[in-house]
Amino acid sequence: MVKVENLVKRYGNFVALDHLELKISEGEVFGLLGPNGSGKTTAISCMLALLKYDKGNIEILGERIKPSSYNIKKQIGIVPQNVAVFEELSVIENIDYFCGLYIKNKKERKKLISDAIEFTGLGKYTKMRPKQLSGGLLRRLNIACGIAHKPKLVIMDEPTVAVDPQSRNKILEGIQELNRNGSTIIYTSHYMEEVEQICTKIAIIDAGRCIAKGTKEELKSMIKTGETITVESIFLSEKQLSEIHALQNVFEVHYENNILVARCSSAKHNLVRFMDYLQDNNISFGKVFSELPTLNDVFLEITGKKLRD
Secondary structure (H helix, E strand, O other), rough: OOEEEEEEEEOOOEEEEEEEEEEEEEOOOOEOOOOOOOHHHHHHHOOOOOOOOOOOEEEEEOEEOOOHHHHHHHOOEEEEOOOOOOOOOOOOHHHHHHHHHOOOOOHHHHHHHHHHHHHHHHHHHOOOOHHOOOHHHHHHHHHHHHHHHOOOOOEEEEOOOOOHHHHHHHHHHHHHHHEEEOEEEEEEEHHHHHHHHHEEEEEEEEEEEEEEEOHHHHHHOOOOEEEEEOOOOOOOOHHHHHHHHHOEEEEEEEOOOEEEEEEEEEOHHHHHHHHHHHHHHOOOOOEEEEEOOOOOHHHHHHHHHOOOO
């Protein structure tokens, strides 16, 4: 569906994309992760032929994408991070306008608009203007405008920013339904739990390069962290901290505000060994949590950065 090869984009001496390689197969929900400034938005702009690049090749639907590739662009839907609708138009007029950029036949467009309204749950709000909508409904309108023409490829750039949990769930369910109905999705987000929930493949970009890619299970297998043990309300001496750090499979210990976080490599009985040490040394403690690695662990370990750096 999408092939990005050896893509280089420079702004003067700054290299925004450094020989980026991506391959997205038809039917995937492809998560694109990276800290701010990693090159995600630049890569998407190049894919849409909105930016010229210095080197490389981009193919979409088997053809090289160019600014004049209107037949390909008609099969792409874009849901930008910043809501892009007309304040002067009603909900249904906005959807009609954006759908009309691709579909000229009024009868066909009317059916598509109706489907988009039903799909996004905006039936009660069709006559309202954007400023009258809540943040969650405004995001749904943004999505409806981007997918009304039923594109084969949908690019969603952080579509759930600043929405309430109920609206977020509605949007995520809608993305999964879009995918079931045949659309391939490129999805960017700073919410790791969303990516883990809906994405079938994931790529992590940093400094303009793809530094890791695969399923969430494959990405988790790439890192050292196999289990994170957290203990609350625990009082430890420097000696005890050193002894905990020396326990089998423990490779990192963080202790602050009487909360201990120990990261362990993947192995059986990590928690058992940990609890045995606390009991053998008569160390009192509060709640104990044991967690398997998350995408956030993967991201931190691979990039050494927080997602919003």
